[in-house]
Each structure stands twice: as C-alpha cells, then as structure tokens.
Amino acid sequence: MPINIAMDGPVGAGKSTIADCVARSLGILHLDTGAMYRAVGVTALKRGIDPADREKVTEMCRNISLDVSYESDGQHTFVDGEDVTGILRTEEASMAASKVATYPGVRAEMVEAQQRMAKSHDMLVDGRDIGTRVLADAPVKIFLTASPEVRARRRFLQLQEKGIHEDYEKVLDDLIKRDKQDMSRETDPLKKAEDAVEVDTSEMTFQESVDEILRIIREAFSGV
Ligand code: DC
Numbered sequence: 001m002p003i004n005i006a007m008d009g010p011v012g013a014g015k016s017t018i019a020d021c022v023a024r025s026l027g028i029l030h031l032d033t034g035a036m037y038r039a040v041g042v043t044a045l046k047r048g049i050d051p052a053d054r055e056k057v058t059e060m061c062r063n064i065s066l067d068v069s070y071e072s073d074g075q076h077t078f079v080d081g082e083d084v085t086g087i088l089r090t091e092e093a094s095m096a097a098s099k100v101a102t103y104p105g106v107r108a109e110m111v112e113a114q115q116r117m118a119k120s121h122d123m124l125v126d127g128r129d130i131g132t133r134v135l136a137d138a139p140v141k142i143f144l145t146a147s148p149e150v151r152a153r154r155r156f157l158q159l160q161e162k163g164i165h166e167d168y169e170k171v172l173d174d175l176i177k178r179d180k181q182d183m184s185r186e187t188d189p190l191k192k193a194e195d196a197v198e199v200d201t202s203e204m205t206f207q208e209s210v211d212e213i214l215r216i217i218r219e220a221f222s223g224v
Helices: 015-026 033-046 054-063 091-100 104-120 130-134 148-161 168-184 206-222
Strands: 004-008 029-032 066-071 074-079 123-127 140-145 197-200
Touching (some): 004 015, 004 130, 015 029, 015 123, 029 033, 029 074, 033 054, 033 074, 033 091, 033 104, 033 123, 066 104, 091 168, 104 123, 104 130, 123 130, 130 140, 140 206, 197 206
Parallel strands (some): 004 123, 004 140, 029 123
Antiparallel strands (some): 066 074
C-alpha cells in the first residue's frame, strides 16, 4: 500500500510550497491538484469557452487528456500532450479554476485521476477535497490555514516579486471571493475533514510550518 498524505486548506495558505518541501523531505511525490483544475480553466479560456458555461466546460473536460509528470523542478501538467505549467499561475487562471471546480462533472474526472495516481505512488496530495473525498481514508490529514489578511499579504508580495503590481485591497477581495466560491459550492466544498489536524500558519514562518507538519506526519506514522 502506498503512503498517502492529505493536505487541504484555503487559497494562499501556502499549501503548494509547503507541501513541496514536506514531500521532498519525506522522499515522496507531491501532487498539486489545484494545478489540474487550473489546467482545465486555462484550456477553456484558450479554446474560447466561457468558464461560466458548465455544459461546455464539462464536455471539454471529458474529452481532454490531462497528465502530470515530475521533473527536477517539480510537477508539470499537460493537456493533450502540451505542457501548460507556465500559464497556470495568473489571476485569470485562478478565477477560471475556481469556477470550473464548481462543476460536478469536472470534479468527478479530476477525483478519479487523482485517486488513480495516489494508488500507485507514495504521495502527499494537496487541494480542497483531499481529506474529505479523494483520500478520505488517508492515515494523516492536514488542514492548513491562515487569516485572510495574512494570506492576501503573502499573495500580494508573491505577485510583487514577479513584477505584477496588484492593489492589496484587490488581492484581498479576490481571495475572499475565491474562498466563498470554494466553500459554498455544492459538490465537495472546502472544509476540514473531521480527523484532520489544523495548522494555522498566520504566526509561523515558512520553515516553522514545514517543521510542524513533518512533526505531525512523523508522529502519526510512529505508532504504525
Ligand atoms: O490550490 P489552487 O489555488 O491552485 O486551486 C485552484 C482552484 O481549484 C481553487 O480555487 C479551488 C480548486 N480546487 C478544488 O476545488 N479542489 C482541489 N482539490 C484543488 C483545487
């Protein structure tokens, strides 16, 4: 049986970077499931399909082949053989991903693909519905969170580093909008699994967050 670890949390809690570092320390793969929803969102945009069009997006999603591979710089995401990794991190991609992730037909395709990958690899899987749906039986579940202001501030600084100048208030507004969309959708909304351990990183540095999660994982496996 492969080792599977579930990590969920709202946007900007630092999941992806923290999960990457934790997985590397443990010598296992990190599956960023958000990248898969982003790939569906940007593919819709590229094909002129409105992300708000549930039927067209769902049909498109059933007809594309979405793959993930691992290279020295981490996960790469492919749609019909084309590497789309480089275009997944824009605000436009974020909003499109959050929208397409509300469609049950899209979620069903993604969940199935994620479960298939996790069945054959030791993996830390991060997303929104991992502890509640994708890996509902995972032996360790982490719910990573931080206050909206701290998350918006981190996102704002990240964008600045990339040379993208967004208003802090706009970043906070978008983040609250996405939180709401992720938590209020009908199918598998973002919520903490009952047996997940909550880690609030508002007052923690990146390294402290990584260390705390490694401690929780090691403690969980020490009794096995
Ligand atoms: O983690 P992220 O910000 O890259 O995710 C992009 C969007 O995809 C986010 O708004 C919520 C959605 N998502 C989801 O619904 N379920 C997942 N397992 C992962 C992401």
